[in-house]
Amino acid sequence: MTTASFASPTGVEPRAVRVFGEPEAGGHVVTGDHWVDVPLDHATADGPRIAVYAREVRRADKAAADLPYLLFLQGGPGGRSPLPGVDGPGWLSWALERYRVLLLDQRGTGRSTPQDRRTLARLTPREQADRLAHFRADAIVADAEVLRRRLLGDTPWTTLGQSYGGFCTWTYLSFAPEGLAGCYVTGGIPPVGVPAEDVYRATHRAVDRRVAALDAAHPRVRAVLADVAAHLVRHGEYLPTGERLTARRLQEVGSVLGAAGGIDLLAHLADDAWAMPGRLSDTFLAGVAGIVSYARNPLYALVHEAIYAETGDETRWAAQRVRDELGIGVEGVPGEDGVARLPLTGEMVYPHTVTRDPALAPLAEAAHLLAETTWDRPLYDPARLARSTVPVAACLYTQDMYVDPDLSRATAGATGGVRVVEDTVHHHDGLRRAGDDVLGLLDVALGAVRTTTAAAATAPPSAVAG
Numbered sequence: 001m002t003t004a005s006f007a008s009p010t011g012v013e014p015r016a017v018r019v020f021g022e023p024e025a026g027g028h029v030v031t032g033d034h035w036v037d038v039p040l041d042h043a044t045a046d047g048p049r050i051a052v053y054a055r056e057v058r059r060a061d062k063a064a065a066d067l068p069y070l071l072f073l074q075g076g077p078g079g080r081s082p083l084p085g086v087d088g089p090g091w092l093s094w095a096l097e098r099y100r101v102l103l104l105d106q107r108g109t110g111r112s113t114p115q116d117r118r119t120l121a122r123l124t125p126r127e128q129a130d131r132l133a134h135f136r137a138d139a140i141v142a143d144a145e146v147l148r149r150r151l152l153g154d155t156p157w158t159t160l161g162q163s164y165g166g167f168c169t170w171t172y173l174s175f176a177p178e179g180l181a182g183c184y185v186t187g188g189i190p191p192v193g194v195p196a197e198d199v200y201r202a203t204h205r206a207v208d209r210r211v212a213a214l215d216a217a218h219p220r221v222r223a224v225l226a227d228v229a230a231h232l233v234r235h236g237e238y239l240p241t242g243e244r245l246t247a248r249r250l251q252e253v254g255s256v257l258g259a260a261g262g263i264d265l266l267a268h269l270a271d272d273a274w275a276m277p278g279r280l281s282d283t284f285l286a287g288v289a290g291i292v293s294y295a296r297n298p299l300y301a302l303v304h305e306a307i308y309a310e311t312g313d314e315t316r317w318a319a320q321r322v323r324d325e326l327g328i329g330v331e332g333v334p335g336e337d338g339v340a341r342l343p344l345t346g347e348m349v350y351p352h353t354v355t356r357d358p359a360l361a362p363l364a365e366a367a368h369l370l371a372e373t374t375w376d377r378p379l380y381d382p383a384r385l386a387r388s389t390v391p392v393a394a395c396l397y398t399q400d401m402y403v404d405p406d407l408s409r410a411t412a413g414a415t416g417g418v419r420v421v422e423d424t425v426h427h428h429d430g431l432r433r434a435g436d437d438v439l440g441l442l443d444v445a446l447g448a449v450r451t452t453t454a455a456a457a458t459a460p461p462s463a464v465a466g
Helices: 090-096 125-132 137-152 164-175 196-217 221-234 247-258 262-271 282-292 298-303 318-326 351-356 361-371 382-386 405-413 435-458 461-465
Strands: 015-022 026-039 049-059 069-073 100-105 157-162 180-186 274-276 392-397 418-423
Touching: 026 090, 026 137, 049 090, 049 137, 069 137, 069 164, 090 100, 090 435, 100 137, 125 298, 125 361, 137 164, 157 164, 164 180, 164 382, 164 392, 180 435, 196 221, 196 247, 196 262, 196 318, 196 405, 221 247, 221 262, 247 262, 247 282, 247 351, 262 282, 274 282, 298 351, 298 361, 351 361, 392 405, 392 435, 405 418, 418 435
Parallel strands: 069 100, 069 157, 157 180, 180 392, 392 418
Antiparallel strands: 015 026, 026 049, 049 100
16 A cells, blocks of 8 residues: 555645455554644744644555545543554444544544643643643644645544533534534534533432443442442552542542443452452452553643633632532442442542542642632633534433533534434443434534535525425
């Protein structure tokens, strides 16, 4: 495969063209690397600069086909794009039938210039916080526009935003809609204009619903976890990361309940709890670490609350304040059957999270400074969103534990050009588990929005008014 057939519309050829996957096993794709050099702060072009990476992917038997581009905006924040090949995400096969796919490692993640305890070690906590303030959706969109102009010039592209990638999509619609030909969004219509506290109140209600489902399916799981939490008060148990496990950190395993397999995962985790009386098993400790450690995605924890902060907002550890408001403790709570069960938390990051996790502890002071930051840059433009004509098809999971459906409906209703497809079957990971089905429905919806938008654009003013 030569790079000549891989050139973009502007003539840019990717570096390091490679083949991943096997024809017999699936996932047989050709990839190429794209890098762009961007300002750390897009408002200060002569300041520090960072590298942003995107992997172009084409189906091997369509590598030379003249297909449009689809930019994938990953969930998170702080998550790298998926890796192609035999074990690549199922949705990618659907997309590669129709598009050249660009898997963007959002700034600070994957092969883009990383931001973690090692790369930030030379900076003071104040400098770390100031730097991390430039890793929100507004900067991600500005990076994407640099990449688009390099590859496509003035031609817009289509985007697929999963979870936080949907939040980035709404930022894109707010500040650079000229770059968008259309958008797919899965589980990611953001709560525009909603304070972080209200977001966490809503997601706590969703956690309660999933915990009730866990108890109905496996009544002993939280009872086992309550016994483990009591044990941790008296005995030192350590995760493979070196962190001493506490009851508060144990409660964070509830974050997996937002995925379709989360209930079963916690059931299996509880089955493996004890190696012998009075001693937790290595299997259990490794399983907990796999859920609660942020070694692979430190930005997720560091900027998690900041993704909800609009101009003038201070998050001030909103999740912790809502937790205190709801009276969520660290001891088992007796149920109607008299059995004590451990309360679980969801997709929330707390002060103890960053001080306990070895991947975050060196940046804990910076995290506290971010929580005290008064944000001076908007993430959305509600007036422009209301006038938006970019076609958007968005899948709203009615069972979503991470992105509240009611808040999403409100945002969609206040944004022009949006058609919502409500999915009552899948959870937040529906794209990964049933990508063909989800994207097939969204593709039909996107076509309908385009037809409606085109008809409105060509209709006489009197017809539109009527």
